[in-house]
Amino acid sequence: MSDKSEVELPEIQVSTELGLEETSKGALDLNDGIDDDEHPGIPLAEEDLHLGRTMSLSQELFLEVELLFGASPIFDGLDQEEIRELINVADKRPLSAGDVLFSQGEIAQALYIIQSGEVQVRASAPTGEDIVLAMLGASTVVGELALLDGGPRSATVEALSDCDIYQLKREEFDRLREAMSPAAYKVILNITRTVEARRRQTEARIAEVFEDPEQHIELFANQVHDMLARLRKA
Amino acid sequence: MDNQEIIKALSSHAFFQRWSPGAIERLVEGCALKVINVGEALWSVGEPGDCAYILLSGRVERVRSARPDEQLKKEQFINPGSLLALENLLDGWPHTSTATPMERTTVLKLPRDYFELLFEQQDPVAFFLIDAISQRVVEQMRDANSRLHSVFGQPAETLMVLRRRLHEREQKI
Numbered sequence: 001m002s003d004k005s006e007v008e009l010p011e012i013q014v015s016t017e018l019g020l021e022e023t024s025k026g027a028l029d030l031n032d033g034i035d036d037d038e039h040p041g042i043p044l045a046e047e048d049l050h051l052g053r054t055m056s057l058s059q060e061l062f063l064e065v066e067l068l069f070g071a072s073p074i075f076d077g078l079d080q081e082e083i084r085e086l087i088n089v090a091d092k093r094p095l096s097a098g099d100v101l102f103s104q105g106e107i108a109q110a111l112y113i114i115q116s117g118e119v120q121v122r123a124s125a126p127t128g129e130d131i132v133l134a135m136l137g138a139s140t141v142v143g144e145l146a147l148l149d150g151g152p153r154s155a156t157v158e159a160l161s162d163c164d165i166y167q168l169k170r171e172e173f174d175r176l177r178e179a180m181s182p183a184a185y186k187v188i189l190n191i192t193r194t195v196e197a198r199r200r201q202t203e204a205r206i207a208e209v210f211e212d213p214e215q216h217i218e219l220f221a222n223q224v225h226d227m228l229a230r231l232r233k234a
Numbered sequence: 235m236d237n238q239e240i241i242k243a244l245s246s247h248a249f250f251q252r253w254s255p256g257a258i259e260r261l262v263e264g265c266a267l268k269v270i271n272v273g274e275a276l277w278s279v280g281e282p283g284d285c286a287y288i289l290l291s292g293r294v295e296r297v298r299s300a301r302p303d304e305q306l307k308k309e310q311f312i313n314p315g316s317l318l319a320l321e322n323l324l325d326g327w328p329h330t331s332t333a334t335p336m337e338r339t340t341v342l343k344l345p346r347d348y349f350e351l352l353f354e355q356q357d358p359v360a361f362f363l364i365d366a367i368s369q370r371v372v373e374q375m376r377d378a379n380s381r382l383h384s385v386f387g388q389p390a391e392t393l394m395v396l397r398r399r400l401h402e403r404e405q406k407i
Contacts, residue, residue, distance in 0.1 A: 125387035145375075148368045154379055182356045185364055189353070192368040193324050195375050200327060202378040206385055213396040213403070220396060223389035 062087070065166065068115050071139050074190045082183035089172035095119075095159040101142070104156045108146035110167040114138055117163025123155040135160070144191045146170050235290060235340060237262055243290050247315020249366060257359050264348030269340050276318070276333040276341065283322035283329050285345045286363075290314050292339025298331035310336070320367045321374075323349045 069075050069083050069090075078086075093112070095101060101112060104123055114136060121134040121142065133155055136142055142157055150170055176184035209216045235243075241258050244250045250258060265288070270276055276287060276294060287294075294311045296318070311318060318333060323346050353360035385392050 123383075125383070131386075145372060149372050151372070151376065154376075180358055180361055185353075185361045188368050189324075189364055192364065192371050195368075196321055196324050196327070196371045199371065199375045199378045200330075202375075202382050203330065206378070206382055209385060209392070210395070210399060213400045217393065217396050217400065220389045220393040224393055227389065 065090075065115075068113060068139065068166070072113060072141050074111075074141055074144060074187055074194070076190055077186050078183055082186065085176065085181065085183045086168065086187070089176065090166045090168050093165050093167045095163040095165060097159055097161050099159045101157040101159065101165070102153050104154065105152050108143060108150055108153050108170065110169045111144045111146050111173075112142050112157075113166045113168070114140050114142065115164040115166060117165075118160045119157050119163060120160050121155050121157050145195065147173050148188065148191060148195070235267065240267075240290060240342065243314040244288065245315075247313060249317065249362075250315055253359075253362060257357075257362070260352070260357060261344070261359050262342065264351070265342040265344045267340065268343045269338065270335045271338050272335055274335065276335065276339075277329045278332045279329055281329050282326050283319055284326055285343050286320045286323050286349075287318040287333075288342040288344060289316040289318065290340040290342060292341075293336040294318065294333050294339055294341075295336055296331050296333045317366060320363070320370055322346060323363060323367060324371075 065087055066080070066083055069087060070078075075083055075086070090113075095117070101119060102108070116138050118135060118137045119142065120132060121136060122130050122132045125131055136157075143153070145151065145154075147168065147170055173184060173187075177188070237259070240262050241255060244258050244262075245253075245255075253261075267290075268287075277283065279298075289311050291314060294316075296309045296311070298307050299305070318341070319329070321327070322329075323344070326346070349360060349363060353364075
């Protein structure tokens with residue numbers, strides 16, 4: 001990747017979308033507080049109309065987002081122009097502590113990149129218990145399967161603190177993919193590699209349990225014991 | 235089998251139908267033709283995977299064991315153009331299945347190096363392959379997640395399987 005500090009930053013368009021169901025919990029409208037009459041320079045380029053209103057992002061803020069995207073492994077191998085191509089179709093979405101970013105079972109609509117704050121990833125077991133799978137902080141990516149397929153979410157993600165998050169919507173990303181954008185395909189390849197590595201870890205985790213039954217019997221016996229105790233109480 | 239016959243065979247498969255003849259030619263250019271007979275393995279569990287295969291003629295059976303029930307999952311590939319071991323184009327992970335021909339079989343061997351070259355050149359051939367790989371990997375991930383969910387989410391059933399497994403081992407000793 002080229003040295004970002006040596007490159008003159010262009011004026012960048014960032015899409016802002018209003019009233020979408022995914023952003024009902026308070027999506028940041030980047031035009032908030034900005035009076036269009038006072039900012040005649042805010043462009044409404046024809047090619048961007050399908051994305052809704054657009055505005056210029058300050059160079060400082062743009063650089064910050066570029067660094068955030070560039071630091072994530074899913075953007076490995078993308079040059080600066082390609083990262084900008086993706087930033088141009090991303091939206092900022094702030095969350096307050098307690099807000100749910102997405103819920104287990106709902107159809108995946110976007111990938112999220114956490115700029116600041118912390119989220120909890122949890123899933124419901126068939127027994128009804130919630131299992132905390134991970135706590136994720138700044139610079140991590142969550143929900144990346146959304147860009148590969150629009151299947152159901154396998155977990156719920158909730159903000160533990162106020163968060164700033166960027167979202168890359170599947171719909172926007174698919175437009176790049178249909179246009180055979182190398183940037184989009186680099187991202188798909190990176191995500192696919194990550195998913196495949198994770199699948200292999202999952203298979204290994206399952207195998208470990210059954211290859212050494214003696215080691216794991218106590219763990220599962222305790223779980224059954226706890227479940228029965230809870231049922232008796234109920 | 236010459237290149238024209240190969241291109242004709244591949245064009246009949248749904249996956250290649252959106253490909254131009256030129257794109258199929260570029261794919262074939264970097265592949266090696268391989269003939270395998272009954273009794274040989276196309277690949278075996280544990281072997282490093284450094285290429286994908288495209289079936290041209292014959293029949294291949296892929297077998298893998300899927301925990302927790304240890305059932306052998308068997309899948310047969312009979313259609314010319316079927317893609318095998320595609321995930322090997324991602325990395326050199328070892329194979330988790332075994333593939334053997336059920337009759338004399340001809341395949342195209344697509345090395346990962348060639349796929350990477352096509353990708354560097356931003357060739358649509360590489361992009362089409364990535365579409366297929368990602369779809370397959372997601373399906374496999376969802377299957378693995380579902381099994382993980384049943385192992386850890388249904389402890390009573392898992393406990394029964396573990397006790398049975400332990401009992402079987404003790405009897406063997």
